[in-house]
Amino acid sequence: MSIFRLLQATCSKPPSRLYSSSNFVPSCGLSCGRFYHSYEHDRPPPFSPTEDRILSAALSHVPTHGFTTTALTQGARAAGYLDISTNLFPAGPFSIVNYHLVTQRLALAKDVTPARHDPIKIPTNINKLILRRLHANKAIIHRWQEALALLATPTRLPTSLRELALLSDEILFLAGSTDVTSVWYTNRAGLAVIYASAELFMTTDTSENFVETEEFLARRLEEGEKIKSFVGGVGTWAGIQAGGFVDGMRSKGVRI
Amino acid sequence: MNSAKALRSLYKSSPYSQTPLCDFLLPSFTQVTSRRDYASITTSSESPKTEPAPEALKSETTAKRRRPLTKEQQQFLDSALRVNQAGELAAVLIYRHQTPPITRSHPHLRPLMHHMYSQEAGHFSTFNALLAKHRIRPTAMYPVWTAAASTLGWVTGLMGREAAMACTEAVETEIGGHYNGQVRVLLSWLKEMEEKGEEVGEELRELVDTLKRIRDEELEHLDEAVGEGAKEARPYELLNRAIRSGCKGAIWISERV
Structure with a gap:
């Protein structure tokens, strides 16, 4: 019975952790231009404004801190966000x-x-x-x-x-x-x-x-x-x- | 059949269908493109009367609102133009390899073969230019189609005039239907954009015109082949069926890889 409950619990849980690994790269998926390239429309920006601000600030910290979580945290701070906002980037340093x-x-x-x-x-x-x-x-x-x-x-x-x-x-x-x-x-x-x-x-x-x-x-x-x-x-x-x-x-x- | 449908809908709703990894690594076998549903075979070189002709086809570029193509539309154009290039490559090679044996035994066919060949060469260079312009990758099966089309052209050429014309008939029937399907999809987009009051853009308008022109020329070849005795080919049914299913298979593969 208990095993059954456990199974039920795991099955009904939204499969968040398992699949979130698939979007470890911030938003830049197929929209970055692998398909038909149109000259009449601009391509949508690959990163959201928030991601853009944090990551570009983080990048400026790379020469001192390297590609590390520290650089990411420093970037978030410099862009005026809380340290916790690095959770936007489950891939951590790789997102930089x-x-x-x-x-x-x-x-x-x-x-x-x-x-x-x-x-x-x-x-x-x-x-x-x-x-x-x-x-x-x-x-x-x-x-x-x-x-x-x-x-x-x-x-x-x-x-x-x-x-x-x-x-x-x-x-x-x-x-x-x-x-x-x-x-x-x-x-x-x-x-x-x-x-x-x-x-x-x-x-x-x-x-x-x-x-x-x-x-x-x-x-x-x-x-x-x-x-x-x-x-x-x-x-x-x-x-x-x-x-x-x-x-x-x-x-x-x-x-x- | 029902279970396959259920499986497909399950796949679509699952997070896997969103995974960029899968899209990038695997050819998508599970995605249903609506093209085949639209396609129908036309055996006349005239444009079908039922074909919608939205106003947007004629109107000039205006300052109306523009919306970028959706991902599905981009994907459709991507695979459509890739298949068209592969198809025209095959057509060019078939005619090139049919010509020497055919014109040797039937010199009066020389102008016809030359006419069809040069039209196909024109189509091929049109699609080459479109692929380069819109940055679409050519099909990965390029060398395979080259070999297959050359062999098909040469063998049917050796089999004689009737067989060669039956080959042309079968190929052009498939291709004509295929282009028809594409034109219909594009026209339905245009109609939709028109209803929403959006600007269609020169690119799409030109593309529809090009596809229509090429389709009409392909169907002309079909009529000419039938006029030259395609139906008298010896195992006509067999040749027709085999070549047409080969074409369908090649289209199916080229859409994906």
């Missing part, structure tokens, strides 16, 4: 990381006008855009390894990867890439890998104005271009050979 990623991505989209499609300029555009995004990490670069550790936590990994994918999509769009074949996928995957490695490299870069990161990035992008043109070349060659074979057979009178 997410806030930084989302706002910097959107800032990129806001400040840069999409380049016109010009295949020759795309690699340079991509280089510039990645550097611009990396330079936005400057103020907190000495704490960024903490953020990377949070981003790599298994439960956060889907959100991090999604954010990385959205960033590389944004960069390619702004750079003027209009590929809509399977290359769409490989381009984004390649760019995401290059960006992530450059970001990691930057955390250990002690050179003046991150010159070494710039060189690192240029090398990676060059390698990426080489791989891409090699794979593309092999594909074209195979296509031409197959077409030539079929045409040759046809010219011999074979009915194919």
Whole structure:
């Protein structure tokens, strides 16, 4: 009987704790532009004004306190809220990381006008855009390894990867890439890998104005271009050979 | 059937359907898109008389209130344009691979094949541009559809004129119905916006026009294929059924991945 009661109690309880983990990232879900992009309407802001105030204040405390709950509490205090309001962010410090990623991505989209499609300029555009995004990490670069550790936590990994994918999509769009074949996928995957490695490299870069990161990035992008043109070349060659074979057979009178 | 419905409604009401994780990781098999319910097969190149023509289609841009598209509408446009691009890719490849064997044995068909091919190529580049403009990802099955469509075109081309035309007929029947469904959904949005006194916007208006034009051209191909003896193909029933169900399957998959 008691077991039955217990079961009943657990079942009738609203499943709050279990599912609230699904919205550990403040409000920025699918509305951040994965679907059809309209030019006639502005995208809704990813964070509510309250979240925005607290998280941006918290971010300014990151250089001293790192990506910690302390920074979040300090942020809430600075924005004029009670300490308890950090409960708005069940993800804790991760919400600061997410806030930084989302706002910097959107800032990129806001400040840069999409380049016109010009295949020759795309690699340079991509280089510039990645550097611009990396330079936005400057103020907190000495704490960024903490953020990377949070981003790599298994439960956060889907959100991090999604954010990385959205960033590389944004960069390619702004750079003027209009590929809509399977290359769409490989381009984004390649760019995401290059960006992530450059970001990691930057955390250990002690050179003046991150010159070494710039060189690192240029090398990676060059390698990426080489791989891409090699794979593309092999594909074209195979296509031409197959077409030539079929045409040759046809010219011999074979009915194919 | 009833239990499936119950399961679906249960899924919709459960918090899982809201989980961004699921949406992002899995293709959504459980979501019902209303498109198939609207679609009907039209075998004439004329626009159906029953098609609503809201005033909003003609009116110029005004300073009326604008509301952003809902998430469902964005999702619909996203998968609709993705499927259309995949479909046009397939059409281009089918005609390209049918042309050499067909024009070899029936030289009089050369202008017709060329006409259909160049129209399809035009549609393909239209949808490519739309995808790039609206930042929609192409279908992940791109290489698979490339291979499948090339094979289909080549095999039906080798089977002869009637089989090739039967293939065209089957494909265009499906595609025409598919475009019709999309046009109807968009027109119903336009009507709704009009009733609420909202501005429709140039984007949607242009999209409806483009879809209508392309649908009419596809249905023209259908009429031409029937005129060239599509119904005389040897195992006509088999070819027609097989190709049409293949098309349906491909549409179903491309809407999702």
